[in-house]
Amino acid sequence: MPQVYNWQLNREMEYPYQAAFPQRQFAFVFNTNRCLACQTCTMACKSTWTFNKGQEHMWWANVETKPYGGYPQHWDAKILKLLEDANPGGQVWNKQNGAARFEGMTIFEAGKKKLAPESARVLGYLPEDHEWNSPNIYEDNPKGIKGEKYKLDTEGAELPVHKTWFFYLARICNHCTYPACLAACPRKAIYKRPEDGIVLLDQEQCRGYRKCVEACPYKKSMYRGNTRISEKCIACYPRVEGTDPESNGRPMETRCMAACIGQMRLQGLVQMNNDGTWKEDRYNPIYYLVHVAKVALPLYPQLGTAPNGYYIPPRWVPRPYLRQMFGPGVDQAVERYMHPDRELLAVLQLYRRSNIIIYRYKLEEGKKIYEGTLRGQPVSIYNDTVIAYDKFDKEIFRTTIDEPVFERPALHANSI
Amino acid sequence: MPYDEPDATDPNMLVGVELPGTEESTRDMAYVFAEEFARLGFEKRRLMSLFKTPFYAGAHRAYLELGEAEIEKIADECLAIWGRVKFVDADTNLHSA
Numbered sequence: 001m002p003q004v005y006n007w008q009l010n011r012e013m014e015y016p017y018q019a020a021f022p023q024r025q026f027a028f029v030f031n032t033n034r035c036l037a038c039q040t041c042t043m044a045c046k047s048t049w050t051f052n053k054g055q056e057h058m059w060w061a062n063v064e065t066k067p068y069g070g071y072p073q074h075w076d077a078k079i080l081k082l083l084e085d086a087n088p089g090g091q092v093w094n095k096q097n098g099a100a101r102f103e104g105m106t107i108f109e110a111g112k113k114k115l116a117p118e119s120a121r122v123l124g125y126l127p128e129d130h131e132w133n134s135p136n137i138y139e140d141n142p143k144g145i146k147g148e149k150y151k152l153d154t155e156g157a158e159l160p161v162h163k164t165w166f167f168y169l170a171r172i173c174n175h176c177t178y179p180a181c182l183a184a185c186p187r188k189a190i191y192k193r194p195e196d197g198i199v200l201l202d203q204e205q206c207r208g209y210r211k212c213v214e215a216c217p218y219k220k221s222m223y224r225g226n227t228r229i230s231e232k233c234i235a236c237y238p239r240v241e242g243t244d245p246e247s248n249g250r251p252m253e254t255r256c257m258a259a260c261i262g263q264m265r266l267q268g269l270v271q272m273n274n275d276g277t278w279k280e281d282r283y284n285p286i287y288y289l290v291h292v293a294k295v296a297l298p299l300y301p302q303l304g305t306a307p308n309g310y311y312i313p314p315r316w317v318p319r320p321y322l323r324q325m326f327g328p329g330v331d332q333a334v335e336r337y338m339h340p341d342r343e344l345l346a347v348l349q350l351y352r353r354s355n356i357i358i359y360r361y362k363l364e365e366g367k368k369i370y371e372g373t374l375r376g377q378p379v380s381i382y383n384d385t386v387i388a389y390d391k392f393d394k395e396i397f398r399t400t401i402d403e404p405v406f407e408r409p410a411l412h413a414n415s416i
Numbered sequence: 417m418p419y420d421e422p423d424a425t426d427p428n429m430l431v432g433v434e435l436p437g438t439e440e441s442t443r444d445m446a447y448v449f450a451e452e453f454a455r456l457g458f459e460k461r462r463l464m465s466l467f468k469t470p471f472y473a474g475a476h477r478a479y480l481e482l483g484e485a486e487i488e489k490i491a492d493e494c495l496a497i498w499g500r501v502k503f504v505d506a507d508t509n510l511h512s513a
Contacts (some may be wrong), residue, residue: 034452036472165441166474263456316444348455353505372497375447379497395508401501 001112004178007277008301008327009102014109016121016183021276024269025197026175026235027308028257029289029296031351033315033337034264037063037168044259045172049234054226057132060233061256063170065139067321071171072131075219076300079107080324082123083302086110091302093328100328106304107180107217122184122215132222167314170264172256173220173233174299174307175199177276181232184215196269197308198235206230217303240269240357242391250390251357263352269359276306283360285347285388286310293344295337297326312337339377346386349399353388356396360389366400443490446478450490454498463491 001014045061062071070076083091083105091104105113111123175192179199182190189205190212192198201212201221206229212221213230221232236254238244244252252258257265268286271279281287289296289310296310313322313330315338322330336344346363366383373379385400446467453463466472467479467487479487 031452033448034456036449036466036474038472165445167445168474314445315448316441318441349503354507370497370500374451374493374497381497381501397505397507399503399505401503 001108005275005277006106006178006304006306008298008306009106009304010099011101013106013178013304014112015178016108019178019276020192021177021272021274022192022194022197023272024195025177025272025278025308026240026267027270027286027290027310028172028265028267029286029310029312030170031264031266031312031348032167032169033312034262035063035168035170036262037065038261039063040259040261041170041256041265044255045233048236048255050231054224055231057129058222058224058231059135060220060222061170061172062135063168064136065166066169066325067166069136069139071135072127072219073134073137074131075127075217076325078125079123079217079303080300082114082125083107083110086114086123093302095328102302102327104302106302107215108178108183108304120184122180124180124184124214124217126210126214127219165317167317169311170256171218171220171299172254172309173199173235174218174305174309175233175235176308177306178304180215180217180303180305181212181221184211185209186211190221193237196235196237196240197272198237198240199232200234200237201230201232203227203229203231217300217305218307247356250392253355253357257352258355260352266351266358268357283362285350285358285361288343288347288361293336293347294329295333295344297329297333300325301327342380342382342384346384346399349386350388353399354396356388356390358388358396359391360393362387362389369401442478442481445474446482446487446490447494449475449478450487450494451498454491454494457503459499460491460495463495464488467491 001016002018003012004015004019006013041061042059042063046059050058050060059071064070087105087110093100094103107123111121114123175198179190179192182192182199186209187205187207189202191200191202193200208223208228208230210223210230213223221230223230239247239252239254242249242251253267257267266285268284270284270286271281273279278287278291282292295312297313298307299309299311311326313326313334315334319330343363347361350358350361364385366385368380369383370381383401385398387398388396390396449466450463453466467475470476
């Protein structure tokens with residue numbers, strides 16, 4: 001197998017194809033500290049792409065409650081166990097030589113060791129129907145009255161009370177740099193677009209072998225029974241291209257991003273180097289959050305697909321769990337996020353101020369307007385202005401503080 | 417949620433596992449929600465309603481566990497800093513671009 005460089009693991013790894021990288025890469029940063037599991041993103045995606053017959057079980061965008069929940073059920077616990085079985089005790093990060101390096105096996109490397117026949121390239125598993133069919137079973141869902149369809153419970157619904165810590169994990173396809181779905185497809189029906197790195201599945205080529213469903217560790221490739229081919233998240237590519245009528249020619253964020261009421265989603269397009277690392281783009285907000293502030297981390301980087309979905313970890317969750325989920329950078333990320341500097345605070349204000357993709361931001365510094373403490377830690381607020389620019393370097397919006405805000409009158413409170 | 421009582425012979429039945437967490441986890445979570453949403457411009461009434469609404473299970477759990485007085489104290493502490501500033505957005509005209 002060819003060797004490719006995976007910067008998230010800080011080492012080379014095996015991958016069935018030679019490395020090839022897009023000019024820009026679709027990437028996003030989700031702030032889990034803000035997610036309330038309202039499922040608005042889930043429904044925005046569902047009502048746009050997967051509302052047809054045969055797609056009932058498909059949720060390209062979903063929000064699950066961690067540590068218990070998962071769609072399909074226990075997807076992460078299952079793939080982590082498969083890897084542990086393949087490499088007992090060896091799935092570790094080595095931080096002795098400065099930067100952390102993953103010393104364990106990726107799903108590609110473990111696949112070579114564990115799988116037969118040789119044509120199988122990726123370690124994975126095929127979820128059963130019941131694992132797909134109840135995306136949030138036993139999670140925080142109110143229940144209706146038994147046997148009464150389509151009726152509200154007039155007594156109200158009682159929610160289960162967790163006895164432990166938990167948080168909400170919003171997920172879409174990570175449009176990985178080394179996609180497992182692409183690696184596993186015997187038909188070469190899955191490809192990565194050179195212009196934006198979006199991973200698409202060619203439905204003319206697909207024959208429904210479900211190798212991609214089996215291989216994707218995040219389980220974001222899904223089989224459709226009535227067409228007998230697979231489907232996956234397309235990153236709302238007409239919007240990202242700027243060809244959606246609503247975008248008016250300017251690249252626009254996906255439906256799930258645009259719908260987020262908790263303002264926890266930011267999406268962008270980062271520039272790539274020839275070796276798969278990100279080209280320095282200091283004032284691209286995604287680049288800043290991942291590579292400068294280092295508060296956003298990839299989801300299960302040890303799987304080896306180099307996912308392009310990044311997460312600001314939840315501050316209140318026990319660190320060992322977070323280290324397993326987001327890698328060794330968790331402690332630094334949480335500390336920096338808990339005590340943000342003025343640039344990080346400004347960049348966080350870019351979240352959901354516009355649906356147009358931000359290519360660049362500029363910070364205009366203002367004077368200090370407040371100094372105090374929160375939970376014993378010093379906090380300073382500056383009257384800074386952050387300005388966002390689009391693909392054509394035209395200003396999209398600017399956000400500043402300490403000025404009056406317009407409130408929608410009660411008469412039009414819900415109008416769009 | 418399922419309608420019936422769990423069937424002990426069902427291999428897919430939920431098996432509860434207690435995960436390590438401290439009492440402070442709930443307080444930390446309440447602080448995070450209060451701070452994040454205060455930063456987004458929520459005033460006291462909206463912030464408290466976020467905790468009081470059962471639909472937002474995470475925030476509501478903290479409200480039930482810690483009590484209204486404690487949540488109000490947390491909200492006040494966060495609003496003392498973030499409630500004093502207002503964020504204002506100025507959009508450029510998208511269609512003139």
